[in-house]
Amino acid sequence: MxxxxxxxxxxxxxxxxxxxxxxxxxxxxxxxxxxxxxxxxxxxxxxxxxxxxxxxxxxxxxxxxxxxxxxxxxxxxxxxxxxxNPIAKHDTWTEGAPSGHVLNRFTDAVIDNIRHTLGQIEPETFDRACALIADTAHPLYIVGGRITHTMAEYLFLHAQIIRPRVTHIQSTSNAWPHYLLDVGEGDVFVIFDVRRYENNTLKLAEMAHARGAKIILFTDQWRSPVHSLADICFSSRIVAPSAWDSAAATLLLVESVISAMQDINWADTKDRAERLEEMFDQTRLFRKFT
Missing domain, CATH: 1.10.10.10 (Winged helix-like DNA-binding domain superfamily/Winged helix DNA-binding domain)
Known part of the structure; x- marks a missing residue:
């Protein structure tokens, strides 16, 4: 057995x-x-x-x-x-709601998803992915689909502060082939693709792979067809008591990547963040309370 x-x-x-x-x-x-x-x-x-x-x-x-x-x-x-398992017992996460309430049922499912997702990730593989994403010697391209573009944009906005030469590509746009014109050997693509796996995303991955790009894939437990092209693949559990899948486990991985990138490039990240704050002050984008 x-x-x-x-x-x-x-x-x-x-x-x-x-x-x-x-x-x-x-x-x-x-x-x-x-x-x-x-x-x-x-x-x-x-x-x-x-x-x-x-x-x-x-x-x-x-x-x-x-x-x-x-x-x-x-x-x-x-x-x-x-x-x-204490995590899986019918204890209430929200004290004011019964154990069968959607808040508690959904929380149980998300915690179970996170536990299974992290249990399948080798720390060395995760560290290697973060090193590739943080490597300023090569441009970084971030790709999302119809739903996953929200996570792609979340990673993109943080990556822009942490390092230079970051591009956000939406595979649902008819203009995405334009971005491939300058892709070269060793450039890094972070691709998000969960069921119902998008044809545009697969074609984009194929073309990037043919140009020698390295692909880091964030997908679900069934894995996008892109996984056959990926150098590193993270499969997150996404099933939840809903008509829609849960992105919580994937978002946890994304935020962990952001934290690791920041640590790898801290000297440059600190300098970039300070310059960005100066620009925010000039544009008066945020309210000041002092």
Missing amino acids: AEPTLTISDRIQQELDRLTRAERQLAHSILENYPASGLGPLTALAKDANVSTPTVARMVQKLGFKGYPEFQNELREELKAKAK
Whole structure:
């Protein structure tokens, strides 16, 4: 049996690149409603994922289990462990609301997302990504999509203060090919792409990759197609009790990157921030209370 310290979700993530097309389809189906999706009969899981029952059996074995019953037993053990975990208990985060209130349900989901996301990140990989993003020897391009452009812009506004030569590209704009004219070997692209993965973003990544750019991808647990081109990929858990996905885990990573960039370039960042504050004073952009 596979290592007990890894959840079934973790094992699926580790195996994704080695799965067949049908097995990846099954993996995405399991993760979308994890862990409840694996607690029913094998035939029901196959039907929900629109794959054959042999596909389910093969993937279960690839995950390190002798068969589907052992796979289900491990899922049940995960549920028991989760029930014992103080983070996952039905304590109220907002004292004035019952445990079933949306504030507490959403908070539970976000904390679980953050725990799973950070559990899959190697500190050395994170440090390497921050070093690339902070490296002023190469221009930095930041790319977001229809929804993720908000996180891209958040990173961009901070990166502008921390270092020079930063460009914000919106892949939804028809003008984005213009930005690629000056892209060269070793330039760095930070790309945000979560489901429903955008065609423009993939094409932009392909063209940047062909020009020798390095790509750092922020995506979800199912991973954007861009991940096959990325030098570094951060997969955040995004599922929440909402019709929309949660960006909290991704935003935590982005703010951590900003903090690391600031530390790496502190001398220059301090100087740039001071000059920016002088310009703010000249434009009277902010109110003064002294």
